[in-house]
Amino acid sequence: MQLKDKVAIVTGSASGIGKAIATLYAKEGARVVIADLNKEAAEVTAKALRDAGGQAMSVAMDVTDETAVNAGVAEAVKAWGTVDVLVSNAGIQIVHPLEEFPFAQWKKLLAIHLDGAFLTTKACLPHMYQQGSGSVIYMGSVHSKEASKLKAPYVTAKHGLIGLAKVVAKEGAAHGVRANVICPGFVRTPLVDKQIPEQAAELHISEADVIKNVMLKDTVDGQFTTVDDIARVALFFAAFPTNALTGQSLVASHGWFMQ
Numbered sequence: 001m002q003l004k005d006k007v008a009i010v011t012g013s014a015s016g017i018g019k020a021i022a023t024l025y026a027k028e029g030a031r032v033v034i035a036d037l038n039k040e041a042a043e044v045t046a047k048a049l050r051d052a053g054g055q056a057m058s059v060a061m062d063v064t065d066e067t068a069v070n071a072g073v074a075e076a077v078k079a080w081g082t083v084d085v086l087v088s089n090a091g092i093q094i095v096h097p098l099e100e101f102p103f104a105q106w107k108k109l110l111a112i113h114l115d116g117a118f119l120t121t122k123a124c125l126p127h128m129y130q131q132g133s134g135s136v137i138y139m140g141s142v143h144s145k146e147a148s149k150l151k152a153p154y155v156t157a158k159h160g161l162i163g164l165a166k167v168v169a170k171e172g173a174a175h176g177v178r179a180n181v182i183c184p185g186f187v188r189t190p191l192v193d194k195q196i197p198e199q200a201a202e203l204h205i206s207e208a209d210v211i212k213n214v215m216l217k218d219t220v221d222g223q224f225t226t227v228d229d230i231a232r233v234a235l236f237f238a239a240f241p242t243n244a245l246t247g248q249s250l251v252a253s254h255g256w257f258m259q
């Protein structure tokens with residue numbers, strides 16, 4: 001058990017990648033906090049983890065709302081005493097060409113990805129500093145390194161998370177806190193399933209073409225990355241024991257992006 005009794009808050013973990021991370025962390029002995037906008041879905045995930053013998057609780061948390069973030073982190077700390085691992089994972093996707101991008105949607109996307117990362121980090125760091133250890137993990141993307149058409153705020157936000165991780169790495173080092181970014185390629189989750197018809201409409205191509213010639217075109221083998229692949233990377237970052245691995249971003253994308 002690599003995370004025995006470690007307290008891990010995973011945002012956006014009622015679904016998709018976050019849910020897979022929470023599930024693997026629970027199997028590895030962590031006490032997992034399923035923090036999601038959707039409290040009902042968060043509790044379904046937490047209950048499934050408990051039914052499988054894990055330790056899990058759910059909290060309602062809109063990561064863009066400072067009061068809700070602070071309340072959710074406080075609830076977790078009240079239940080389990082501290083925070084050892086934060087996975088800032090909650091995210092959405094919105095696609096439009098730049099000249100048509102509604103400003104409100106630009107701001108909404110940046111708020112979930114960037115304000116969410118900032119607010120959850122700010123709420124968790126004092127607990128990590130107090131105990132002299134912690135691991136902060138941001139869910140970036142290949143879009144932290146590369147651009148794609150139609151994704152202006154997403155690419156902007158995902159690049160920004162690398163900057164935030166580097167600052168947390170520098171400020172956190174004296175307190176034993178590390179920060180790193182996971183950069184997945186396309187993973188088949190509700191977030192990606194929603195984009196396929198949207199991109200087909202924007203680009204005037206079929207959904208099969210969006211998958212083959214847009215999403216997976218530059219992979220080495222035409223394969224989607226899986227939620228389990230990303231959970232393994234998240235476990236590696238969470239369990240790594242020293243500051244040797246900090247301020248880094250790791251791409252898992254079937255070779256779509258090679259550093």
Ligand code: NAD
Pocket residue numbers: 011012013014015016017018035036037038061062063064089090091092112139140141142183184185186187188189190191192
């Ligand atoms: P998903 O839609 O399956 O899950 C996202 C979760 O975030 C949902 O449970 C949703 O309720 C929650 N959420 C949304 N807004 C929130 C808010 N304001 N506060 C709290 N929770 C909120 O998506 P996913 O594919 O699992 O994406 C998870 C993360 O992985 C995102 O940051 C995404 O950008 C990133 N990512 C996904 C892919 C991919 O291909 N799926 C690739 C690279 C990076």
